[in-house]
Amino acid sequence: DVVVTQSPRSLPVTLGQSASISCRSSQPLVFSDGNTYFNWFQQRPGQSPRRLIYEVSKRDSGAPDRFSGSGSDTDFTLQISRVEAEDVGVYYCMQGTHWPWTFGQGTKVEIK
Amino acid sequence: EVHLVESGGGLVQPGGSLRLSCAASGFTFSSFPMHWVRQAPGKGLESVSAISAYGGNTYYIDSVKGRFTISRDNSKNTLYLQMGSLRVEDMAVYYCMREAPNGSGDYWGQGTLVTVSS
Numbered sequence: 001d002v003v004v005t006q007s008p009r010s011l012p013v014t015l016g017q018s019a020s021i022s023c024r025s026s027q028p029l030v031f032s033d034g035n036t037y038f039n040w041f042q043q044r045p046g047q048s049p050r051r052l053i054y055e056v057s058k059r060d061s062g063a064p065d066r067f068s069g070s071g072s073d074t075d076f077t078l079q080i081s082r083v084e085a086e087d088v089g090v091y092y093c094m095q096g097t098h099w100p101w102t103f104g105q106g107t108k109v110e111i112k
Numbered sequence: 113e114v115h116l117v118e119s120g121g122g123l124v125q126p127g128g129s130l131r132l133s134c135a136a137s138g139f140t141f142s143s144f145p146m147h148w149v150r151q152a153p154g155k156g157l158e159s160v161s162a163i164s165a166y167g168g169n170t171y172y173i174d175s176v177k178g179r180f181t182i183s184r185d186n187s188k189n190t191l192y193l194q195m196g197s198l199r200v201e202d203m204a205v206y207y208c209m210r211e212a213p214n215g216s217g218d219y220w221g222q223g224t225l226v227t228v229s230s
Contacts, residue, residue: 001173031215035214035215037214037215037216039215039216039217041157048207048220048221048222048223049157049207049217049220050220051216051217051218054212054214054215054216054218055214055215055216058214060218092156092157094157094216094217095215096214096215096216096217097215099162099171100159100171100173101147101159101162101215102159103156103157103158103159104156105156106156106157
C-alpha cells in the first residue's frame with residue numbers, strides 16, 4: 001500500500017497568520033491518465049470530513065480561497081493563508097491514485 | 113442536494129455480524145462508484161472498501177478481505193457493507209463516501225458508529 005506521511009501532527013497558529021501542512025507519498029501519484037489524484041480534507045470537531053482540494057490544487061467551490069494546494073510526484077503542500085477561527089480542526093491528505101486510497105495521519109490545527 | 117445517510121451501526125460482540133446501509137439521494141446513484149471509510153475513536157481515516165457504479169467490481173483492504181462484503185442496490189439508491197467476524201479493531205465510525213471522477217471523495221455521510229465489545 002502507498003504510505004502517505006503527513007507533517008506536522010499538531011499546528012498551533014495565530015489568527016491571521018499563515019499555516020502550511022506537508023504530505024509525502026511513498027510512491028509517485030501520477031495516474032496512467034496523466035492526472036495526479038491528491039486531495040485535502042478538513043474535519044471540524046464532531047463533523048464528517050469535507051473536501052477542500054482535489055487533483056493537487058483544484059479548490060472545491062465551497063472552500064475559501066485562503067486554502068491552496070500545490071505539489072507533484074510525491075510531495076504535496078496545503079497552505080492556509082490568514083487563518084480564521086473556523087479553520088480549527090484536523091486536516092487530512094489522501095491519495096486516490098492507487099487502491100487502497102490512503103490518508104495521511106492528520107494535522108490538528110488550533111489557534112494559539 | 114446530495115445526501116448520504118448511514119445506518120445500521122451499533123454494539124456487537126467480537127465475532128458477530130452487522131450490516132451497514134447508506135441511503136443516497138440528490139444525484140444519480142448508479143453513475144458513481146461508492147466507498148466505505150472508517151475512523152476509529154480518536155484516530156485517522158482509513159479506506160475500507162469500494163464498489164464500482166454498477167457493482168461489478170469490488171475492492172477491499174487486506175484486513176477486511178473475507179470478512180466484509182460491499183454491495184449496492186441501484187434500484188433503491190442504497191450502498192451496503194455486510195461485516196462479519198468482527199474484531200475489536202473494527203470498532204469505528206463508518207462513513208459512506210461518493211467517489212468523484214477525479215480520484216477523490218466529494219460527498220460524505222454523517223457516519224454510523226460500530227462498537228465491538230463483549
